[in-house]
Amino acid sequence: MSVARHRFAASLALAGAALAAGCDTVGNGRAFSTSAPAGADVAVVGRTTREDVLRSLGEASVYRFANGAESWTYRETHGLPRFVQFVPVLSTATLLVPPKTTELALLFGPDGVLLRIDRRE
Numbered sequence: 001m002s003v004a005r006h007r008f009a010a011s012l013a014l015a016g017a018a019l020a021a022g023c024d025t026v027g028n029g030r031a032f033s034t035s036a037p038a039g040a041d042v043a044v045v046g047r048t049t050r051e052d053v054l055r056s057l058g059e060a061s062v063y064r065f066a067n068g069a070e071s072w073t074y075r076e077t078h079g080l081p082r083f084v085q086f087v088p089v090l091s092t093a094t095l096l097v098p099p100k101t102t103e104l105a106l107l108f109g110p111d112g113v114l115l116r117i118d119r120r121e
Contacts, residue, residue, distance in 0.1 A: 042056045042057065043106060043114055043117055044114065045114050045115065045116065045117060046113065046114065046115075047113070047114070048113070048114040049108075049112050049113055049114070050070065050072075050108050050112045051112070053072065053106060053114070057074060060072040060073055060074050060106075061073045061074075061075070067110055068109075068110030069107065069108060069109055069110050069115075070107075070108045071105060071106070071107050071108075072105070072106040072107075072108065073103060073104070073105050073106075074103070074104040074105075074106075075101060075102070075103050075104075076101070076102050076103075077099050077100065077101045077102075078099065078100050079097065079098070079099030079100065080097055080099075100121070101121075102119070102120070102121050103119070103120045103121075104117070104118075104119050105117070105118040105119075105120070106118075
């Protein structure tokens with residue numbers, strides 16, 4: 001086998017290893033790693049407060065409304081590691097394996113009590 005073929009085979013092996021190495025996760029994992037019963041205890045409409053959620057799930061992206069209400073959003077994205085998009089041969093894999101984002105949105109009233117829960121995938 002020629003040197004060029006060895007290099008090409010080594011490049012393919014490296015590319016396959018990088019893809020098989022796993023996925024990259026970005027976001028607050030605590031909001032999505034709780035089991036269904038535990039998650040139900042964390043956020044109960046009409047009873048849970050901002051402080052309870054902050055203690056249980058950590059920091060969120062917060063949008064404050066003029067009336068004092070707040071929308072808290074937790075996002076988690078699973079996908080290929082970001083470096084893959086900068087490697088010439090591997091970058092096409094990002095087209096085949098799009099990232100998956102899960103979002104948990106909590107709406108709190110002006111009094112700080114949870115009004116609504118919305119989960120999107």
